[in-house]
Amino acid sequence: MSTWLRNNAGPATAVLAVTLICAAIALIFFWVPEDADQGFSQKIFYFHVPIAITAYACFGWGAFKAFMHLWKRPPEADLQSYVAIHLGVIFGALTLITGSIWAKASWGVWWTWSSNQLVLFLVLFLFYSAYFMLRFSVDAGPARSNVSAVYALFGVVLIPVSFLAIRLANDFIHPVVFTSAGPQMAGSMFFTFCVSLAALLALASALYRLELTSKRLDVTMKRLREALE
Amino acid sequence: MTYFHDVATLTRKDLLLELRARDTVPAMLLFVVSALVVFHFALPSESSRLAAYGLLWVALVFTALLGLVRAFSAERDQGLLDGLVLAPCDRSAIWLAKALSMLGFLVLAEIVALPAFAIFFHGIGWTTVAGVALANVGICTVGTLLAAMAAASRARELLLPLLFLPLAIPIVVGGVGAGVVENGGRYLGLLAVYDAIFAIICWASFEYVVTE
Amino acid sequence: MIRARGLSRRFGDKRVLEKLDLDLQDGGFLVVTGANGSGKTTLLRLCAGLLAPTAGELRVETDRAGIGFLAHEPLVYRELSALENLDLYGRLYRVPERRERIGMLLERFGLWSVRNERAGSFSRGMLQRLALCRTLLHEPELLLMDEPFNALDAEGIELLGQQLEELRGGRTFLVATHDPDRLAPLASGSLALA
Numbered sequence: 122m123s124t125w126l127r128n129n130a131g132p133a134t135a136v137l138a139v140t141l142i143c144a145a146i147a148l149i150f151f152w153v154p155e156d157a158d159q160g161f162s163q164k165i166f167y168f169h170v171p172i173a174i175t176a177y178a179c180f181g182w183g184a185f186k187a188f189m190h191l192w193k194r195p196p197e198a199d200l201q202s203y204v205a206i207h208l209g210v211i212f213g214a215l216t217l218i219t220g221s222i223w224a225k226a227s228w229g230v231w232w233t234w235s236s237n238q239l240v241l242f243l244v245l246f247l248f249y250s251a252y253f254m255l256r257f258s259v260d261a262g263p264a265r266s267n268v269s270a271v272y273a274l275f276g277v278v279l280i281p282v283s284f285l286a287i288r289l290a291n292d293f294i295h296p297v298v299f300t301s302a303g304p305q306m307a308g309s310m311f312f313t314f315c316v317s318l319a320a321l322l323a324l325a326s327a328l329y330r331l332e333l334t335s336k337r338l339d340v341t342m343k344r345l346r347e348a349l350e
Numbered sequence: 351m352t353y354f355h356d357v358a359t360l361t362r363k364d365l366l367l368e369l370r371a372r373d374t375v376p377a378m379l380l381f382v383v384s385a386l387v388v389f390h391f392a393l394p395s396e397s398s399r400l401a402a403y404g405l406l407w408v409a410l411v412f413t414a415l416l417g418l419v420r421a422f423s424a425e426r427d428q429g430l431l432d433g434l435v436l437a438p439c440d441r442s443a444i445w446l447a448k449a450l451s452m453l454g455f456l457v458l459a460e461i462v463a464l465p466a467f468a469i470f471f472h473g474i475g476w477t478t479v480a481g482v483a484l485a486n487v488g489i490c491t492v493g494t495l496l497a498a499m500a501a502a503s504r505a506r507e508l509l510l511p512l513l514f515l516p517l518a519i520p521i522v523v524g525g526v527g528a529g530v531v532e533n534g535g536r537y538l539g540l541l542a543v544y545d546a547i548f549a550i551i552c553w554a555s556f557e558y559v560v561t562e
Numbered sequence: 563m564i565r566a567r568g569l570s571r572r573f574g575d576k577r578v579l580e581k582l583d584l585d586l587q588d589g590g591f592l593v594v595t596g597a598n599g600s601g602k603t604t605l606l607r608l609c610a611g612l613l614a615p616t617a618g619e620l621r622v623e624t625d626r627a628g629i630g631f632l633a634h635e636p637l638v639y640r641e642l643s644a645l646e647n648l649d650l651y652g653r654l655y656r657v658p659e660r661r662e663r664i665g666m667l668l669e670r671f672g673l674w675s676v677r678n679e680r681a682g683s684f685s686r687g688m689l690q691r692l693a694l695c696r697t698l699l700h701e702p703e704l705l706l707m708d709e710p711f712n713a714l715d716a717e718g719i720e721l722l723g724q725q726l727e728e729l730r731g732g733r734t735f736l737v738a739t740h741d742p743d744r745l746a747p748l749a750s751g752s753l754a755l756a
Contacts, residue, residue, distance in 0.1 A: 191558050248516035255513060258503035261574045263562035263614045268499050271555040272513070278551055279517060282544055286520035289540055293400075293530050347577070352656070359653040363639070370641040370680075424639060432612055433637035433696075437654040438627040562614035 131330045138327040141320035145313070153313040162226030169219040171318040172212050173238060175325045177280070179209030180249070182329075184277035187270035197337075199266035202273055204332045206252055208325055213246045234294060237287050244283050248276055356439040360447030365454065367424060378417050378459040383466050385409040390470060400530050402471040403478075407525050409463065410482065411489070411518050417455050418493040419510050421448055422501035431501075435560050445556035449494040456486050474529065477538070481528030484541035485521045488548060492517050495552045498559050520544050563588045563704055563734040564609055568618030571604055578604045581618065584753065588623075591735040593742050596755030602738035603634060605755070606706045609736060622704070627655060630702030632710055636693035640682030644673055644692050647681055648699060655700035667695040671721055686713040694722065698729075705729070707737045711744065719744075 126133055149167045183205035190198035220239045221231050234240055252272055259265040368374055389405040425431040434444050460482060468474055493514055500510040521544060527537030566584035570577070578601045586592050594602050607613045609622055610631045622629075638647040645664065652660040668674045671691040676684070681692060690713045697705065711719055723744070726735075730748055739745060742752060 191555070244516050244519055251509075251512040251516065254505065254509060255499060255503065258505040258509055260504070262572070262616065264502060267558045267562065268502060271495075271558050272499070274555065275517070275548075275551065278547060279520075282520050282547060285543070286523040286540055289527055289537060290523045293527055356654060359650060363642070363650050366646070367639060367641050424641075428637075428640065429633070429635040430637055430639065432631075432633060432635075433651070434654075435612065436610060436626060436629065436631055437651070438625065438656070439654050562612070 131327070131334060134323060134330055135327040138320065138323035141316065141323050145317040145320040148313045148316055153309050154307075162223070165219055165223045165226065167313055167317045169216065169223055171314070171321045172219060173216045173242065174318060175321040176209050176212035176216055176242070176245075178322060179205050179212055179325055179329075180245070180273075180276060180280070183209060184273050187273035190266060190270045191274075197333075199270065200336055201333060202270060203256065204329055204336065206249055206273060206276075207332065208329055210246065210249045210253075212321075212325065213242055213249065216242050217246060235291070237284065237291070240287050241280070241284050244287075245276070245280065248279060252276070353440055353443060356443040357447045357450070360434075360443060361450045364448060364451035368451070368455065374417050374420050375455050375458050378413050378455060379462050381416050382409050382413040382459050382463040385412065386463070386466055386470055399472055402467075403529050404526050406463075406467050406471075406474075406478075407485075407522050409467075410460070410485070410525075411515075411522060413459055413463070414452075414456055414489045414493060415511055415514060417452060417459070418489075418497045418514070419500075419507050421452055421494055421497040426501040426506075431498075431560060441557040441560055442553050444560065445494055445498070445552060448497075449490040449552075452490040452494055453486055456490060460486070477534040478525075478529035480538055481525040481534070481541060484538060484545060485525045487545045488521045488541060489518070491545070491549045491552045495556055495559060498556070502559070517548075563590070563623050564736065565621045565623075566618065569605075569608065569615050569620050570617035571601070571608060571613060572616050579608075579755075582755075586734060586736060586751075588734055589732060590750045591730065591745075591748050592737070593745050593749045593752045594736065594738040594755060595740070595742050595752065596738075600755040602755060603708055606631070606633075606708050606736065606738055609704075610706050624702075624704050627700065628703040630697040630700065630705045632693055632697040632705070632707040634708050636681075636689040637696065638681045638689065638692055640680065642681060643678045644668065644681055644684075644695075645677040647692065648695055651696050651699055657700050663699065664695075667698060670725070671695055672717070687715050687718055690714055691718055691721075694725070698725070702733070704734045705736070707735070709739055710737060711739065711741060 145167070149164055153164075153167075155161055155163070183202045186198045186202035186205060189195060190202060217239065220236065220242070224233050224236070224239075225231050232239075252269065255272055256265060256269045259268055386406075386409055389402070389409065393401055393405070422431065425434065431444075435441060464474060464479070464482065493510075496513045496517070497510055500506055500513060503509055520540065524537045524541035524544065528534035528541070531537065564584060564586040566582055569579060569582040569584065571579040578599075582605070584592075594605060596602050604613065608615060608620055610629055611622070611626065612631075638644075639650075642650070645668070648664045648668070649660065651657075652664055657663055665674070668677050671694060673688065673691055673695065676688070681689065684692065690710075694710070697707070710722060714722060726745075726748060735748075737745060742749075
């Protein structure tokens with residue numbers, strides 16, 4: 122059984138992801154009770170926060186692989202770092218979108234500066250979008266990998282520093298304060314949240330493997346084509 | 351010890367180059383004063399005093415960008431970075447020297463900018479000056495490393511603002527906060543933390559930006 | 563001094579060097595020839611450590627202080643004088659008795675009279691001579707030279723030829739050139755790149 126899992130890690134992760142997503146959706150829409158204050162629209166919380174956490178996980182993994190690239194130089198580390206950050210940006214965009222939907226549903230505005238989480242994601246989204254501009258404006262080769270890796274490390278350092286800055290910025294920006302569902306969740310809510318988080322992490326993992334495999338295939342195809350010339 | 355000699359040699363070189371060419375610092379001076387004048391026209395009459403403070407920081411960040419874009423221009427146009435990278439000195443000395451000379455240029459620009467702001471808008475307190483001093487360190491350390499990255503790329507001047515602005519956000523928060531909030535001490539703290547963390551990471555990673 | 567096995571370097575999709583094997587002994591003088599774009603400059607940059615191989619291995623037995631690299635560009639600051647440029651490199655390479663050595667080199671290459679003039683005002687030939695001074699300043703064990711006779715006038719060629727003869731024993735040379743015959747008497751081997 123374990124050999125089969127190891128050889129088929131990609132499809133296995135995909136199956137796990139699909140299962141967990143179905144479970145999460147079922148729980149969110151049919152099982153967990155509605156929030157007393159915000160009603161049905163609060164349910165987007167079960168998507169928004171896990172997506173945010175998954176985005177952080179992707180950026181963290183990307184930075185880890187970037188560090189490994191600079192330190193030990195394993196051959197695939199740069200590609201893995203790039204794919205992780207690519208996924209992170211996608212999940213980051215989803216975080217902003219779901220956050221915006223939640224803000225509209227809860228408070229009637231498409232954007233609010235009072236959500237530190239959301240503002241941090243905006244900053245990170247801008248930062249990591251610049252990652253792609255940087256990466257693709259350097260010619261392919263060791264220089265591109267090195268520069269991308271250093272930038273990815275900057276990103277992960279920026280996360281806590283930005284968070285601190287945004288927290289402090291609230292003191293003089295005087296946002297309109299909205300109350301939001303706090304972390305004190307009832308048992309069933311917490312369970313649903315965890316399943317949703319697991320589902321999204323599994324999804325990210327499956328997509329990561331998929332994209333890596335596809336890029337590896339590109340490299341192999343190119344090598345074969347050259348060998349035939 | 352030789353590390354600091356190398357840094358001194360390279361800083362002296364950068365300052366000497368600017369003294370001969372005399373293009374970056376005058377441009378920065380003129381830019382910052384022009385920007386402040388534009389901001390006067392950009393602020394409607396009921397704007398708070400504090401809005402002007404915020405714009406001072408915008409002016410400083412973009413003036414710094416103007417200087418940073420040119421930081422590695424000689425090295426890039428004449429392939430001179432090769433010459434420096436080939437030398438036996440530690441590559442981070444190249445970064446440190448360039449950051450120090452940038453710091454010098456930025457301070458010169460601020461010696462004009464801050465009094466100009468005080469004249470055009472309103473006076474500034476010592477916390478603002480402290481904030482500017484701390485922010486300078488952060489801007490020059492991070493900006494110099496990013497300038498090296500941008501110089502290595504095809505997009506060059508286009509790329510540096512995109513790379514720099516997200517990283518400049520904590521600096522702006524710290525600087526504006528220090529000047530605006532009652533007990534601005536913790537904003538100076540934020541700037542100090544930013545400076546320390548990013549100086550270390552820039553120092554450690556510059557080698558990888560300029561070599562393969 | 564230099565050993566390469568299967569050395570390859572590509573730039574994006576362009577393969578410039580492909581599975582190159584190279585052995586250069588201490589004290590050897592290897593002349594590299596080839597058409598434009600055949601990878602002569604790339605090979606020199608790889609040996610200097612400015613580029614990393616994309617495949618294969620390359621070992622150079624000396625550190626950065628022992629390498630003198632004469633590149634395509636003169637690698638001097640146009641706004642600084644010849645003297646200031648050499649002083650900069652002299653300090654970075656920790657050349658002992660810096661001033662004397664700089665003076666000696668400037669004189670040997672006929673640049674003493676223009677030592678205080680901006681390098682930007684120099685002709686191409688003078689820049690090449692200044693670049694040679696820069697390359698030889700720290701008495702490197704390994705000399706990597708990319709078309710050293712480029713842009714030199716007859717006198718410059720004569721001076722360089724003499725210098726190379728003097729330095730021949732005890733130092734290792736890897737020289738890329740379009741004119742291998744001139745270096746034939748000094749060469750211990752040659753490499754033709756496709």
